[in-house]
Amino acid sequence: MLLSLVIPTYNERPSIVPLLQRTTALLEKSLTDFEIIVVDDDSPDGTWQAVQELAQQNCRLKLIRRRGQKDLTTAVITGWKTGTGKLLGVMDGDLQHPPEVLSILLESILDSQVDIVIASRNVEGGGVSEWRPARKLIALGAKLITALVLPEVVQSVRDPMSGYFIMKRTVIESVALRPIGYKILLEVLARGKYQTIKEIPYLFDERKNGQSKLGPKQCLDFLIHLWRLSKDRRTA
Numbered sequence: 487m488l489l490s491l492v493i494p495t496y497n498e499r500p501s502i503v504p505l506l507q508r509t510t511a512l513l514e515k516s517l518t519d520f521e522i523i524v525v526d527d528d529s530p531d532g533t534w535q536a537v538q539e540l541a542q543q544n545c546r547l548k549l550i551r552r553r554g555q556k557d558l559t560t561a562v563i564t565g566w567k568t569g570t571g572k573l574l575g576v577m578d579g580d581l582q583h584p585p586e587v588l589s590i591l592l593e594s595i596l597d598s599q600v601d602i603v604i605a606s607r608n609v610e611g612g613g614v615s616e617w618r619p620a621r622k623l624i625a626l627g628a629k630l631i632t633a634l635v636l637p638e639v640v641q642s643v644r645d646p647m648s649g650y651f652i653m654k655r656t657v658i659e660s661v662a663l664r665p666i667g668y669k670i671l672l673e674v675l676a677r678g679k680y681q682t683i684k685e686i687p688y689l690f691d692e693r694k695n696g697q698s699k700l701g702p703k704q705c706l707d708f709l710i711h712l713w714r715l716s717k718d719r720r721t722a
Contacts, residue, residue, distance in 0.1 A: 487519050487520070487521060487569070487570040487571040487572070488517060488519045488520060488571055488572055488573060489513070489517060489519070489520040489521070489571045489572075489573045489574075489575060489592065489652070490520070490521050490523060490565070490566065490568075490569025490570060490571030490573070490574055490575070491509070491513075491520065491521070491522050491523065491571075491575040491576070491577065491588075491652075492523045492524075492525060492561075492562050492565030492566055492569065492574070492575065492576050493505070493506075493522065493523070493524045493525070493565075493576070493577055493578070493579045494524075494525050494526075494527075494558045494561035494562050494565070494576070494578075494579065495524055495525070495526045495527070495529060495533045495534075495537075495579040496526065496527045496529050496533070496556065496558075497529045497530065497531045497533060498529070498531075498533045498579040498580050499529065499531045499532055499533045499536050501579065501580050501581045502524070502533055502536055502537060502579050503536055503540055504581070505579060505580075505581050505585060506522065506524070506537070506540055506544070506547060507540075508585045508586075509522060509577075509585040509588065510522065510544060510546060510547070512585055512586060512588055512589055513546075513588065513589075513592075515589070516589060516592060516593070517592070520546060520571070521546055521547075521548060521569060521570070521571065522544075522546055522547050522548070523548045523549075523550065523565040523568055523569055524537045524547070524548070524549050524550070524565075524579070525550045525552065525561040525562070525564050525565045526549065526550070526551050526552065526561075527552050527555055527556045527557070527561060528551060528552060528553045528554075528555075528556075533579075534549060534551045537549045548568070550564060550565060550568060552564065557665075557666065557667070557668075557707075558649075558667070558668040558670065559665035559666060559667055559668060559669070559670045559673060559711075560665060560666075562576050562670045563663055563665065563670075566658070571655065572654065572655055573592075573595060573652055573653070573654060573655065574652070574653055574654075574655055574657075574658070575588070575591070575651065575652040575653075576649060576650065576651060576670060577649070577650050578649055578650070581691065582690055582691050583605065583649070583650040583688075583690070583691075584688060584689070584691060587605050587650070587686065587688045588652075590686050590688075591603045591605060591650075591651070591652045591686055592652060594684055594686055595652050595653075595654070595684075598682075598684065599682060600682040600683060600684040601653060601654050601656070601657050601680035601681060601682050601683065602651060602652075602653040602654075602657060602674070602675075602678075602680055602682075602683045602684070603651060603652050603653070603683075603684045603685075603686060604643060604645060604648050604650070604651040604671065604683065604684070604685045604686065605648055605650035605651060605685075605686055605688040606643070606644055606645035606648055606685035606686060606687055606688065607645050607648065607687075607688065607689075607690050608644040608645040608685075609644050609645070609685045609686075609687045610687060611687030612645070612687035612688055612689065612690075613687075613689055613690070614689070614690045615689055615690065615691050624705070625647070628647060628708060629646075629647065631709070631712065632646060632647070632672070632712060635712045635713070635715075635716045636672070636676060636712065636715060636716060636719075639672065639675045639676055642675065642683060643675065643683055643685060644685055645685060646669075646671060646672055646675055647669055647671065647672070648671050649668070649669070649670060649671065650688070651671060651674075653674065653678070653680070654680075656679065657674060657678040657679055657680045658674060658677075658678050658679075659679075661677050661678060661679060662677070663677060664677075664714065664718075665711060666707050666710055666711045666714070667704060667707030667708050667710070667711045668704055668707070668708070669708060669711060672711065672712075672715065673711070673715070676715045676718075676719060677715075677718075
């Protein structure tokens with residue numbers, strides 16, 4: 487298997503089917519050996535049921551339904567461990583990550599010697615389609631705190647908060663990942679084994695369906711995650 491793409495979901499029923507259909511069609515144009523693994527944390531809105539029904543018609547699609555767990559980063563790791571691809575990817579299930587960018591990420595990592603290719607909002611050509619002022623303030627605060635706590639990570643990339651990327655499996659092979667919250671790339675950058683990174687500009691799209699999952703708990707988990715990464719790096 488060349489690519490295992492993981493999509494963590496929680497209450498994404500309105501967007502998940504069109505996302506999976508578009509993503510499958512796009513990947514089929516350039517790949518024959520890939521799998522899409524949806525890891526759903528037992529969504530009350532029946533997201534997992536919609537995926538299960540679609541998987542009966544799509545042999546490339548796999549579903550993992552987790553019960554009693556609700557954490558994006560551990561959901562992603564569960565999918566990566568299940569997947570068999572030499573390349574591991576992740577994208578959101580709410581269509582804020584345009585599936586069309588996958589083709590560019592894939593082409594970039596296959597045609598170069600980079601270990602990680604990141605869809606970036608913070609390089610020239612990238613950005614955010616529309617964010618409320620409060621969301622912009624939270625994003626800025628998170629970036630500043632990360633720069634203070636993990637300066638070496640922030641210096642290596644322009645968008646360390648991205649949740650849309652592809653990497654070689656060797657980056658996390660034999661690496662003990664201990665994430666919490668929703669910033670899986672921070673965990674990979676802080677603990678992974680890599681030498682080269684490439685960032686590809688993309689426009690982060692505003693959520694069209696459902697509600698944002700960013701709340702007090704997610705903010706607290708983010709701070710705990712940063713503290714844990716900083717502590718582990720100091721004692722390594």
